[in-house]
Amino acid sequence: PALWSFRGKLAIEHIALLNSAVLVLVLLLPTLLFVSRKGQSWREAFRWRQVSLWVTVTTVLGTFALGLAVSQVTLWLIRSLENSAFLERSKFTNLLMATSRANSPVLLLLAVMFPALPEELTFRGVIQQGFEKRYSPPVAIALTSVIFALFHLDLLQALSVLAIAAFWGWVVWRSQSVLPSLIAHALQNGLTVISIVAVNAGREGWQEPTGVLSASPNWVAAALGLVFWLGMVLILMRCLPKRGEGNGTTSDEVFSHQVGTTDGGHGV
Numbered sequence: 001p002a003l004w005s006f007r008g009k010l011a012i013e014h015i016a017l018l019n020s021a022v023l024v025l026v027l028l029l030p031t032l033l034f035v036s037r038k039g040q041s042w043r044e045a046f047r048w049r050q051v052s053l054w055v056t057v058t059t060v061l062g063t064f065a066l067g068l069a070v071s072q073v074t075l076w077l078i079r080s081l082e083n084s085a086f087l088e089r090s091k092f093t094n095l096l097m098a099t100s101r102a103n104s105p106v107l108l109l110l111a112v113m114f115p116a117l118p119e120e121l122t123f124r125g126v127i128q129q130g131f132e133k134r135y136s137p138p139v140a141i142a143l144t145s146v147i148f149a150l151f152h153l154d155l156l157q158a159l160s161v162l163a164i165a166a167f168w169g170w171v172v173w174r175s176q177s178v179l180p181s182l183i184a185h186a187l188q189n190g191l192t193v194i195s196i197v198a199v200n201a202g203r204e205g206w207q208e209p210t211g212v213l214s215a216s217p218n219w220v221a222a223a224l225g226l227v228f229w230l231g232m233v234l235i236l237m238r239c240l241p242k243r244g245e246g247n248g249t250t251s252d253e254v255f256s257h258q259v260g261t262t263d264g265g266h267g268v
Contacts, residue, residue: 016111028118046125059180062232068225116185141169
């Protein structure tokens with residue numbers, strides 16, 4: 001919110017860069033300090049483990065598909081709340097409209113992709129792993145996803161990221177690696193910017209509900225996205241070993257299964 005108060009003075013890409021710097025200060029550095037004080041290996045603490053390329057690609061495609069479905073619901077909410085005070089105050093909708101005014105779209109693209117690193121390492125890497133030691137996996141994933149969503153400090157944006165956050169949490173739990181969600185998160189952020197710039201090209205004004213915000217939800221696209229996402233989930237369930245309390249599956253066994261399942265051992 002403090003950064004957003006400068007929206008009339010700074011270009012949107014500069015706000016995004018400042019946001020990235022803030023995330024390093026408030027998320028990444030404290031998390032690194034926490035891991036260091038506990039004496040943990042950073043690879044273990046952050047779940048920085050190699051996974052098969054197929055798992056990563058499937059996670060990315062699943063993220064895009066689920067994002068398509070969620071975006072239609074978000075558009076419906078925006079249309080339902082049109083001209084409301086809530087929508088006018090929403091940082092999320094103002095950012096969506098401001099994105100097309102970037103003086104340097106490439107810089108903006110890099111600035112919105114970078115936050116995936118501190119956010120994934122902190123939320124899916126450290127926080128979710130801590131919850132998993134106390135609660136069942138579904139509860140741990142749900143708690144982490146809600147905290148991650150609320151961290152965005154905007155109710156509309158929180159609702160728009162909650163489902164995708166839960167999907168990433170599930171992938172991280174099953175794969176025991178943060179890399180698929182980190183890559184998917186960065187690419188999803190980038191795809192969002194590219195889509196908005198393409199739709200809003202040439203539009204003017206911070207408050208004018210033009211471009212992507214004036215579009216009607218496409219429920220056929222939402223249904224297709226949801227079906228495709230379910231297909232990606234089924235593929236991931238076949239690629240990744242079952243995990244659960246007391247099943248004796250270790251991180252090394254998970255890794256060995258992933259590498260041996262697809263791609264002839266090639267991973268990312």
